Amino acid sequence: MTYQETIDYLFNRLPMFSRLGAAAYKKDLHNTIALCEFLGNPQQRVKTIHIAGTNGKGSTSHMLAAILQSAGYKTGLYTSPHLKDFRERFRINGEMISEAFVTRFTEKIKPAIDQIEPSFFEITVAMAFDWFEEAQVDIAVIETGLGGRLDSTNVISPELSIITNIGYDHMNLLGDTLELIAFEKAGIIKPGIPVVLGETSPETRPVFEKVAAEKQSPLLFADHLRYAADWQYQHHQLVVQVANHTSADRTSYTLDLPGFYQTKNLMTILEAVHQLQLKHWNIPAEAVQKGLAHVKKLTGLHGRWEVVHTRPVIVLDVGHNEDGIKQIVAQLELTPYRHLHIVIGMVKDKEIDHALALLPKEAVYYFTRAQIPRALPEDELAAKGAGYGLNGHHYPSVPDALQAAKQAAHTDDLILVCGSVFVVGEVPEL
Structure with missing residues (x-):
């Protein structure tokens, strides 16, 4: 198949959420597990960071990938949906997946597609893991598609889990209360793996505390550890003065994502970096500064103010x-x-x-x-x-x-x- 024939096959052969909505949503991990087994479980040989949340997970994924790239790590990034080009979903150090790999992978996975009848999203998740393993990335940032507990990406055991926030979205699939939605997102918390929570609310905090306690996972509330002491909007950039509650020191960060709402994502990112440093990932302060200042250039992110x-x-x-x-x-x-x-x-x-x-x-x-x-x-x-x-x-x-x-x-x-x-x-x- 040519690349265009491959894309036509993927878009037309498989149930796709962007076209069909809830009808394309698979409420268990059976298909993804079967696809990964067909491929030899590449997800088990890739170090990952798993990110869920109602809003901000795309920005957070790209910001963290930019920082890891700036620290010298070969960094995979899987996000969805794409804006213009299917290949936007898969990047390594900002470079999109090749047309040749997409075609080769699809030919390889066709027998499993006929047998398993997976969704479009399930195939893209398997494609990401297969590509990241073949390219031998140092780490891959994986954004959930929808929810967390039953999301196709939830077959990994990550270095770190991140949940940006909880709001009302996809209520027909995830539940009609913040507590129910939080429970679905909390499904990415893995035994013993630290989880960073971006925004705390009285309704959802007990849900996360309960799940984290059951999994014996350290739970970090990012918005309780640091705060934006001051900020300025300059030349389509956001300059943020960050302080913590235990010191008078402030650190200035310049973000090329200028939306004021990125101040919340920044607190999440900084705690995530701290947790990775505790796990002996070498991420110097200069890499944090460089990554945050050049997210769009390093990762190709678009559409955030x-x-x-x-x-x-x-x-x-x-x-x-x-x-x-x-x-x-x-x-x-x-x-x-x-x-x-x-x-x-x-x-x-x-x-x-x-x-x-x-x-x-x-x-x-x-x-x-x-x-x-x-x-x-x-x-x-x-x-x-x-x-x-x-x-x-x-x-x-x-x-x-x-x-x-x-x-x-x-x-x-x-x-x-x-x-x-x-x-x-x-x-x-x-």
Whole structure:
């Protein structure tokens, strides 16, 4: 098969969550275990860090990978979904997986696909482990797809587990309370392996304490150990002064991910680095500084308050659930602009009403949809938005909506594209 034939096969032969939603979600690890056994269990020969959470796990995964690369380690990175290119999901030291490996792997795994009937995501997890083992990475950062306990990635015994935060998302699959969602995320905690928790809440803390105690796993609450004493937004970068509760000393970090919400992820990252250092990973302070300052260059991360154009400023952000939209709204309050234009599309199975209720009413809206079956039709989204005082027009595609916003915007205005990873992924090159 050619690479394009391989991609067509993977996308069309296998159940894919981005297209089908819950119908593609496999609620056990049986298929992944079977695929890994077919491959000789490569995941057992790769050192890993496992990251779950409702929001921030993508940024945290990329930031940590950038730091490990800067420390001289050959670092694998597995994330999902991709924005434009399937190969974005798999990187080693920032370089995407080769087309040749994707094709070779797919040919190799075909007999198992016919026998096991796995999902698209299960195949990509197996592909990541196989590639990382063949390339003999020093360590691989593995981001969960959905949840944790039953997520396909949860077949590893990592050096460290990280749970960024808990919010309302995928409630049809993970549960309708924060406690139930936390229980699913806590499923990545492994016996005796330290777990760093990014954000503490009264509802979820007892869940994590109970699971960690049962597994005899050290539990570190990152937001109780360090805090952002001060911060500044400079030249599309975030400069953060970090302090801890036991010393008057402060350390300054410059992040090329400028969203204010990255201050929370930074506390998680710093504690994760500390835990790795305790396990004798050689990560000097200079590597932490370099990695945080060059995440986008080192790892190829996009879509986190990403400024892609000036005059007018155009920002892309993949925030899509209630907590993600809250963070976007907080960032908007810190950002100067004359008028605000929001290009937005969402998928059907999200808590859309909760997100729409948070958005600023003074903006002009350009309602649209990504070209996937799960997308909410743009006219339905516009009607829902109107019910929350969000006014504008609707457009059949993301390029059409963005073009309309650009034509209407003054050079001092701000255009924000948000609501779905898939919407951001369909923004044309500017």
